[in-house]
Amino acid sequence: MPDSENPVAADFIRTLIRKDNETNRFGGRVHTRFPPEPNGYLHIGHAKSIVLNFGIAEEFDGLCNLRFDDTNPSKEDTEYIESIIEDVHWLGYDWGNRLFHASDYFDQLYEYAVQLIKLGKAYVDDLSAEELRQQRGTLTEPGIESPYRNRSVSENLDLFQKMRSGEFPDGSRTLRAKIDMKSPNLNMRDPVMYRIKKESHPHTGDKWCIYPMYDYTHCVSDSIELITHSICTLEFEDHRPLYDWFLDQLNLYHPQQIEFARLNLSYTIMSKRKLLQLVKERYVSGWDDPRMPTISGLRRRGVTPESIRTFCDRIGVAKNDSTVDIALLEFCIREDLNKRAVRVMGVLNPLKVTLTNYPENQVEYMECINNPEDESMGTRLVPFCRELYIDYDDFREIPPSKFYRLSPGREVRLRYGYFIRCQEIVKDEKGNIIELRCTYDPETRGGFAPDGRKVQATIHWVSAQHALNAEVRLYDRLFNIPNPLGENENTQFTDFINPNSLTILQNCKVEPSLQSAKPTERFQFERVGYFCIDSRDSRPDCLVFNRTVTLKDIWAKIEASLNQKKS
């Protein structure tokens, strides 16, 4: 489903593919793939790749496979496989019957390895990991050839067969490609193709005790699947000669590999290893903690798949290392939610308001618009009575300049309600404001003044008698600096976790229409932000809302600059 509103992007990858189609290089075929390793949850950086690969397939009437790069059973898990499938589907993509695993090709890969041995292009090495590392050389010095490099084909065949049948302990031997220990490209210095790991595999069980390395597996898998354009990230650029070498030696079909820059986002991190650390060390509640940049975290936070796709389209694709401002993501989220979220009224920090001239037991039902951006979403009736709650933030005993909201003696409008004027402040013994006593103007029902008089502000409210109690979780950026990784050598990214990334409000009051709200449903709390029902913890008798993102807040800016002037 390409964004029909947006013109088709003209990034360098699509330009290349168009050229390939013009020259009929792949017979007009376009076949991509998204190849995650199931060793963690998908994050928004993966979303960039997913949207790119599946998006290109759609645009060019091609296909996109989902393939698990599951060559290392020590790190991989079915929990991750399931989450990845769910996340890619949720983003809106489908791979038909083309769900593959690199492990589907283990037999074929083994045969190809035997073939390379027979060709004299691969050998069994008895060096330990440590010895191998020492002999690899450095960036500026060539490596040295292993003493086992020139074993005979028959000995290699025999040894490799014995590796497979489990006759050697883990780590004791490897199968290596015989290329060039002096190559300036370290990937070409006789890279390991197979290692011994007597571990059971999430997909192949106990069938294998040797597992192929990524570099060998990946290029052959792409070739087997007849991928036309293998789109990957920049760090694999100098692996390409190795992929070409394998495919050339085996005389196999060559996909075109194209590398692009991975996504970095300000105020968060994208490394799966570090995200795992946040989970394991309990900085967050799990992979789907709404502060996490994971797809599942964003989903639980209330972000829509459409806004993620729009975001991925807008950031573009190039080869520059780049860090996208998270404000762009937030913009895409607001833009989408503005069109689709039902407006409701919710009071986060309740301040009681009594309308002293309003009849004691009267209840009126005010008609409220569900979404001014979409008339078809209709209206609803919200109860109004003598005692209400408004937000603490909407009242100031001593209003600063440019503060338009309620203050002593001042008149404001209650949205869809009445004009009210603050007459009296009630305080407890400590001096905290606990109640406002106000009068309302019966002539202004619905919020309209027949005499045409204006108020400077309209504020939201809920009826005290009808309000639902709710817990609201205010989420903010996970880190308090744009680049938590790059501060300096003496700091860790965990030093910069935003202590205010989660604020839990227990005593919130929301309008009664929310009683029937279902998990993951999204709302705009007018004047406050976008919220969704938490999919894990919300219950009908105790609603839990997650703040997805705030509304743009001009007043907060003014206030911040006022405070800055003071100090």
Added chain:
RNA sequence: UGGGGGUUCGUCUAGUGGUAGGACAGCGGACUCUGAAUCCGUAUGCCGAGGUUCGAAUCCUCGACCCCCAGCCA
């Protein structure tokens, strides 16, 4: 002091020899029963130095800076 990539507004990104454009962020304004949304306006940029050319972000030369590679990880 090896190899591979990269450098265009604050941030992403177009532009491939002919007026440097868009988006977000910023700033200013209009409108407003959400200080939202919407609308309008506006500042800011070709890594540097030479060269070729009527004309260079684009071509050439030299330089600077940034990223990736020394896992039996992917």
